[in-house]
Amino acid sequence: MNFLGVVFKILNLLIFTVISIILLAKSHTINPVEEFFIICISGIAFLFPWVVFTKAKYLKTKNHLGYILRALFSITGMVTWIEALKSIGSNEATLISYLIPLFTLALAAVFKEEKINKIVFLSITLCIVIILFTLKLETLKFNLWGVSVALCSVVSWALYEIICKKQSYSEHYLSQAFYTFLFAGLMMLPYVIRNDILSKIIDHKEIGFLGALRVMNVVCLFLAYKFAPINVLAPLAFLRLVFMGIGSFILFQIIPSLSVVIASIIIVAINIYTFQIQKLRKNNANEIL
Template identity: 25%
Template sequence: MARMNALKGIALQIGATFVFTIMAAMVRIVSERIPTGEVVFARSFFALFPLLALLALRNEIGAAVRTAHPLGHVLRGLIGVLAMSLSFTALAFLPLADATAIGFTAPLITVALAAVMLGERVQFYRWAAVAVGLAGVVVMLWPHIGGGFETRESAIGATCALIGAFCTAGAMVQVRRLTATESTAAIVFYFQSLAAVAGLATAAWGWVLPNWGDAALLIAIGLFGGVGQILLTESYRFAPASVVAPFNYSAMVWSLLLGFVLFGEIPPLLVVAGALIVIGAGLFVILRERQLGVKREQDAAAGPPGGPAT
């Protein structure tokens, strides 16, 4: 068990978001020429190499292939592949920052789905945060589908990004179910493997032979995805989720910077405003959960009312 080190956990989380944003930028570049299914295959297959290297280093290969619920992994894989495909499609039609911002809705949607599908008790403040976050989504989407001054491609991208966020939330709910019996190594390994197989199956609908530059980008997409997954997982080894999770929103900073530098993109003010609303709602849920967690620990340490029995 790794010792708690909040600064290291935060640094790893920020590093993970940076790596994932670079990966998303590369997906945006190749998506102009490479089919989505081919990109999904590259993202998943080449990600296996750094992941398997880490598992081998920790002698966790056995834990990665051991499973009590193979069908649960299949369901998680199908939902996850759909989420990945939709998010990659969104990147082909939307500016990098816009696609990233809409993706921030996934954690809030997870709250609602967990209440419905897992029977989790969701307090009023969390439902209020979800409602506020969804209002932020409307603000973000307005320039793309409501204002009437964007292209058809922009509307398609925004729709794919939002549906992809719902699928990501669904995948997270399934991950919560799997964690009851499955190791983290198994959940990550089976998802990457199933996603690679699903991506490979799309070859029947026509892949293209990439040039050397695109081939290098496809390999890099997978490697960056694998490294990002490792950094993300490691961040939770060194600090509680309530500490490191807020720094996932640093992805908005990276996407704004990379979008401007690589593509000359400047998102509309409404998109930025909506993103800030969604981020604020997400941070409220995280910080409130942390406060409640501390209170529960204090109550447990204090013992039952009236003090210990004598």
């Protein structure tokens, strides 16, 4: 079962990279909120035939708060991620995104009302220091705004994945995708109406097909968490730089610098070590019980 989880997680990362690269290419003509709203609308349209075919029998849920929170973190995660790509570059933003697994561990402990493990705390601190040092080497002027929105994206995606993991056992994966798009679209609707974004949808209809990709991305994430535990999936985050590096080179002829690659390897190693320690502690605790 873990194998299926790994396969779906790799597909999730690959599809997310494709979406990110295309949105980055379009970001000079349309802002991130507008881009994500178009994705949500097209995602709902893509899933609507399934809703009709199943007579909406899978849409019955009592956990509306969970979907509202997921929609909120989905918006903040995607919008700040696109802004980070624009501000500090795709490979540098990807480097910061490697903090997501560690933040997921830390925030999961907080929600369980447990103390954050010292190893997790030290790992996060060390990774942040490595990231800041690497970014300082990469640029003459430190981009505080770009780093800030990238960290905001990290926290948002970590919270999103925690809620996603919790709901993956109780809700149909397509209904999860539908409700996430629906609530996200409704949240952005006041901004859309006030800024007359509806008229831009036709002008940027090519972004619409990303809605279908986003559906597949979300579904792959749900299935990954269904078939494998988070400690198995989290270390796969290192593939982000591989996929993003290939995509950036193909579209923008940008190659990850040696310092970014080395920093990525170190941070991934810290991630893997931390998750293995957590796994061993959990196994030892189970044996004692």
